[in-house]
Amino acid sequence: MNPFLGIREGFREIYAHKFRSFLTMLGVILGVASLMAMYALTEGMAEGSRQRLTESGGVERVRIIKAEVPPEQEEIAEISPGLTYTDAKALRENTTLLSAIAPQVGHGGNIVRGGRKYNPRLQGIEPDTYITDKHNVVQGRFITDLDVERRHRVIVIGQTVVENLYDESEYEQILGSLIHINGEPFTVVGVLEHYKTEQQKRREATDRAAAQKERRKRLGGRNRSWDPFWFKNRLAAIPITTMQQVFKSSYEVDGVNLGADRSLSDMYVQVADLERFDEAIEQIRNVLDTTHKGIQDYGFETRQDWFENIEAGVRAAQLTGGLIAGISLLVGGIGITNIMLASITERIREIGIRRAVGATQLDIFVQIVIESLVLAIIGGLLGIGAGLGLIEGLQVLAGQGADPPILKADAIVISLAFAVTVGLVAGLYPAYKASRLSPIQALRYE
Amino acid sequence: MALIEIENVRKTYQVGEQEIQALAGVNAQIEEGEYLSIIGPSGSGKSTMMQLIGCLDIPTSGRIVLDGVDISKASNNLLSRMRNTRIGFVFQSFNLLAKLNILENVELPMIYSGLSTRERKQRARDAIEAVGLSERIRNRPSQLSGGQCQRVAIARALVNKPKIILADEPTGALDSATGEMILNLFRSLHQQGNTVALVTHDPDIAMETPRRIELRDGNIVSGAQSHYQRFRDQASAAPAVQAIPPAS
Numbered sequence: 001m002n003p004f005l006g007i008r009e010g011f012r013e014i015y016a017h018k019f020r021s022f023l024t025m026l027g028v029i030l031g032v033a034s035l036m037a038m039y040a041l042t043e044g045m046a047e048g049s050r051q052r053l054t055e056s057g058g059v060e061r062v063r064i065i066k067a068e069v070p071p072e073q074e075e076i077a078e079i080s081p082g083l084t085y086t087d088a089k090a091l092r093e094n095t096t097l098l099s100a101i102a103p104q105v106g107h108g109g110n111i112v113r114g115g116r117k118y119n120p121r122l123q124g125i126e127p128d129t130y131i132t133d134k135h136n137v138v139q140g141r142f143i144t145d146l147d148v149e150r151r152h153r154v155i156v157i158g159q160t161v162v163e164n165l166y167d168e169s170e171y172e173q174i175l176g177s178l179i180h181i182n183g184e185p186f187t188v189v190g191v192l193e194h195y196k197t198e199q200q201k202r203r204e205a206t207d208r209a210a211a212q213k214e215r216r217k218r219l220g221g222r223n224r225s226w227d228p229f230w231f232k233n234r235l236a237a238i239p240i241t242t243m244q245q246v247f248k249s250s251y252e253v254d255g256v257n258l259g260a261d262r263s264l265s266d267m268y269v270q271v272a273d274l275e276r277f278d279e280a281i282e283q284i285r286n287v288l289d290t291t292h293k294g295i296q297d298y299g300f301e302t303r304q305d306w307f308e309n310i311e312a313g314v315r316a317a318q319l320t321g322g323l324i325a326g327i328s329l330l331v332g333g334i335g336i337t338n339i340m341l342a343s344i345t346e347r348i349r350e351i352g353i354r355r356a357v358g359a360t361q362l363d364i365f366v367q368i369v370i371e372s373l374v375l376a377i378i379g380g381l382l383g384i385g386a387g388l389g390l391i392e393g394l395q396v397l398a399g400q401g402a403d404p405p406i407l408k409a410d411a412i413v414i415s416l417a418f419a420v421t422v423g424l425v426a427g428l429y430p431a432y433k434a435s436r437l438s439p440i441q442a443l444r445y446e
Numbered sequence: 447m448a449l450i451e452i453e454n455v456r457k458t459y460q461v462g463e464q465e466i467q468a469l470a471g472v473n474a475q476i477e478e479g480e481y482l483s484i485i486g487p488s489g490s491g492k493s494t495m496m497q498l499i500g501c502l503d504i505p506t507s508g509r510i511v512l513d514g515v516d517i518s519k520a521s522n523n524l525l526s527r528m529r530n531t532r533i534g535f536v537f538q539s540f541n542l543l544a545k546l547n548i549l550e551n552v553e554l555p556m557i558y559s560g561l562s563t564r565e566r567k568q569r570a571r572d573a574i575e576a577v578g579l580s581e582r583i584r585n586r587p588s589q590l591s592g593g594q595c596q597r598v599a600i601a602r603a604l605v606n607k608p609k610i611i612l613a614d615e616p617t618g619a620l621d622s623a624t625g626e627m628i629l630n631l632f633r634s635l636h637q638q639g640n641t642v643a644l645v646t647h648d649p650d651i652a653m654e655t656p657r658r659i660e661l662r663d664g665n666i667v668s669g670a671q672s673h674y675q676r677f678r679d680q681a682s683a684a685p686a687v688q689a690i691p692p693a694s
Contacts, residue, residue, distance in 0.1 A: 005557055016545055356502065357555040357602065358530020360523050432682045440502050443541065 006367050012372035013343070024339040025379030027332025028422060031325055032383025032415045037390045038321030039411035046314040048403030051197060053310065059303045060099075060274060061132055062281070064267040067299035077364035080295035083242070085262040085408040087291050088126070091269065094287045097280035099272035100131040105240055106265040107247045111165060118164040119235035120157070121179065124243025132268040133232070139189035140175045147239040153246075155179065156190035160233040184246050186238060195229035277304075280438070326418075332379065333422040340372050340430035351434055352442025361435040369424065376423020380416045387415065447514065449609060449641060450476040450499060455496050455508030455518075462640040468494040470664035471508070476610070479514065481636035483644040483652040485659035493614070495661060496645045500535060500612045514611045530558050534603025536613035542587040548574060548598050549583045555606045570611040573601040576629065593624035600631060610641040617651060629654055 014021040053059070064087075069077040087104035095101075105124035110117055129135065130142045137156070147154055157165075157174075166174055168196050246396055248261035271280040281300060344351065351364055359367075391405045468491045476482065476499075486492040497503045498510055501517055504525070509518045513532050517525065528583040535541075542551045552570040561569070574580055577597040579590075587595050596616060603611050615634065617625030629651065636642050644651060652658050660667050 012545065339500070349541070350543055352542060354554070354558075355526070356500075356529060356535050356541070358526055358606075360526040360560040362523075363526075364559055440497055443502075443537070 001122060001259055003366070003370065006370040007374060009367060010371040011243070014375060014378065017343075020339065021375060021378075022334050024375060025332075025382060027328060027335040028334075028376050028379030028419050029383040029386050031329030031332045031422070032380050032419050034328055034384035034392050035322070035325035035415045035418060036384065036387030036407070036411050037394060037405070038318070038325050039414070040387075040391045041394065042314050042317045042321060043408060043411070044403040044405040045317060048197070049286060049310040049313075050307075051273075053303055053306060059307055060271045061303055062269050062284075063100060063301040064269065064284070065299050065301050067297060069295060069297045072120075073295055073297075077295055077297060080292040080297050081263075082269060082292075082388075083298060083300045084265045084291075085264060086246070087288060088264070088267060088289050090275050090287050091284060095280070095283045097276055097283050098269045098273055100268075100270035102126055102128040102132040102268045102270075103240060104129065104266040104268070105243045105248065105262045105263075108242060109236075109247070110235060111161065111179050111181050111183045112175070113165045116165050120161045121231060121234045122236050122238070123238035124247075125237045126240050128270075129237070132270050137190045138193050140188070142190055143237055143239050148241050151187050151245050152239060153184070153242060154189040154238065155181070155186040155233040156192060156235075156237045157188060158192045158233045158235040159194040159235050160230075160244060162191060181236070181238075182247070192235065193235075195232045197229065277302075287311060292366040306440055311386035329418055329422050333376075333426040335427060336372055336375055336423060336426035340427060341362045341433070344368065344434040348442045348445040352439050352445065353436050355437070355439035356443060364437075365431045365435040368434045369427040372427025372430070373420065373423040376419050376426065377416075379423075380419030383419060384412055384415065387412075447479075447511075448475040449478040449513060450474075451509070451511040452499075453508060453509040455498065455505045455621055457491075457498065457503070467664050469498070469505070472661075472664070472666055476641065476664060478609070478637075479641055480657060481633070481638055481642050481655050482657040482659060483655040484647055484654040484659045485645055485646055485649065486662065490661040490662075491664040492647070492661045494644055495659075496612055496643075499610070499643070500533050501525045511662050526558075530555060531606060531611040534606070534608035534611040536596070536599050536603050536611060536616045538615035538618040540587070540592075540599045540619070542595055542598055542602075544587055547584050547586055548590070550578065551587065551598055552602045552605055555602060559606060569605055570601075573605040574598070576604070577601045591624075592620050593627060596620065596624075596628050599632065600628075600635075604635070604640075610643060611635065612643050612645065614645045615647070616644065617648075618646075625651075664678055 045178055064083065066083055068393075069291065085103055088101055091101050103126060107122050107124070108119075109122045110119055123129075125143055125146055126148055135142065140156070142156055143154070146152070146210070160176060162171070165179065170177075174188055174191055179186055179188060244261065269284065271277050273280075281302075284300070292298060354364065354367075391407055395404055452472055455469055455472045456467070459466045459468060470491075472491075472495070484492045484495055488638050494503075498505055499512070501511040501512070502518070502525070504520060505518050509516065511517070512528065515524075515528065515532075517528055520528065529535075543554070546554070549567070549570050552573055556566045556569065571580070571583070574583055577600055579597055579601070582590060582594065587598065590598065596619075600611075603613075611632075616632070617628055620628060632642050633642065633654070635678060644655060646652055652660075
């Protein structure tokens with residue numbers, strides 16, 4: 001029999017029992033929809049994490065952290081000066097595989113301007129932070145080498161700082177304005193870009209009202225957890241040397257003033273060539289072993305771990321979601337098998353007639369399988385529709401908090417392929433049963 | 447060589463512990479263009495005979511040759527193919543598919559012989575025209591009378607130009623006037639050169655045909671034992687209705 005005729009027959013059969021067919025398809029519809037939604041959700045999660053990773057420095061960025069001293073060095077740990085500005089200088093002079101070295105010193109402080117007060121993330125930095133932290137200046141300039149060398153009292157501020165210290169009408173006059181940090185005067189020389197996730201940008205592009213609302217929310221300081229750039233936008237950066245001179249001018253141990261505090265709160269480096277990542281780490285280790293007098297009181301926090309964590313997390317989510325969607329598809333398949341079995345019992349006589357006029361066992365088999373396939377494919381297509389709806393719904397439900405689901409074409413293709421497979425497998429047993437019916441028995445059946 | 451040659455054909459069925467002999471070594475020949483009836487009471491084996499000739503089943507032993515093809519040990523596929531190309535079935539209960547219209551019902555056998563859509567439609571229309579139902583082509587079987595349904599079934603049986611038309615109690619579900627019309631249709635099919643076999647238990651219908659194969663208990667009977675013969679003898683010996691002697 002011509003397969004097209006089989007498909008027509010399949011449609012006819014489904015149309016003849018519309019409601020029953022719909023109920024039968026329901027399992028497949030839900031399975032496909034949840035499979036699609038799951039793919040879109042995990043893809044969104046992965047994409048969001050990858051984005052945060054790249055925008056906060058990418059895999060090339062390595063953070064040098066203070067680490068627990070190994071037990072055998074505990075006794076002599078104090079001979080190491082710890083993470084200091086000297087380390088940054090030593091690294092700059094003695095390594096070849098790093099493209100940026102960014103020592104940072106953090107300090108608590110309030111910025112006061114006019115009658116307003118704000119508590120920013122105050123950091124003493126060097127120009128390399130521009131590279132490691134992927135900054136972008138929209139007004140004025142960043143901290144320069146000259147600023148560092150001359151210990152200028154200049155400051156570069158982030159957008160959240162701007163929003164809290166200036167009226168919108170004053171935005172043109174930010175550069176050159178004077179602000180006080182813990183009573184010390186600084187001149188604003190640069191304003192940083194407003195860092196946003198792709199998702200925020202998209203939403204703002206499509207919906208201005210939502211953007212407004214979002215900004216109000218941000219001003220209210222709520223929803224911090226979901227904004228990966230909350231920290232970055234709160235930055236108030238001054239030259240590292242200025243920081244040391246103004247806010248860390250004395251460092252007392254047991255009442256003895258040891259002079260300026262040269263210790264760093266953070267140090268970031270950027271590896272020039274990812275291919276030689278391990279080599280670069282080795283170089284840093286060599287330098288720091290010297291400056292720390294062999295004490296292993298430092299460690300590395302690389303983004304590669306993070307990156308792998310993202311991938312592993314996504315895989316786990318996909319597996320869980322896939323399992324659930326798979327089970328519902330399986331249930332859908334069982335539903336199809338069940339209905340097809342009932343349907344062939346109902347149609348024993350029809351099968352007998354078809355056999356009598358010349359249908360072979362294979363013809364009957366193919367007819368039933370095609371019917372089951374048509375059922376599953378229609379279910380699959382409806383499922384894709386339902387999936388699109390579901391994704392839309394999840395987007396609203398998740399609100400601005402979560403990463404938006406991303407629907408890729410392959411999620412649709414895979415879901416539909418699953419539906420087709422389910423339809424095929426579900427039809428096999430009923431089709432086999434139908435094809436084995438003896439034509440004589442089938443014709444006699446009332 | 448005859449169209450159908452039946453040589454020493456046996457058919458036994460296993461029903462539980464019991465073995466039932468439906469045909470006990472039957473020999474017969476059917477020539478091309480013949481018009482015959484296969485007659486016998488229920489349980490005589492006539493249905494089994496029809497199933498064997500109709501390629502719905504194969505004999506337990508013996509040999510059946512249909513149109514030069516030995517079908518006594520044929521595979522399932524060969525049987526399907528033979529039914530499709532050599533046999534036209536007409537059933538007591540019409541056996542039309544309720545969800546298909548008349549045209550599609552008549553098309554059905556050709557779907558399985560792989561004819562093109564256009565040829566299928568043409569031949570189906572011709573066959574429906576031949577039984578005089580052209581104006582009902584889009585109707586469903588449920589919208590037709592019993593006689594019309596049987597004519598559709600006959601059109602379906604004819605559409606693949608079979609070697610033999612097997613009609614199993616074709617008038618059984620019809621009133622006598624309609625039954626008469628269907629029998630006329632078979633007669634004219636025979637006159638056009640078709641081989642037609644009526645399978646029936648009704649001697650009245652069997653009388654239609656020039657030749658009868660009479661079965662009883664799985665054997666072919668003839669001559670004096672023939673039920674049909676006795677029926678005719680009785681009919682000629684005594685008047686059908688005896689006159690009531692006048693009261694004196």
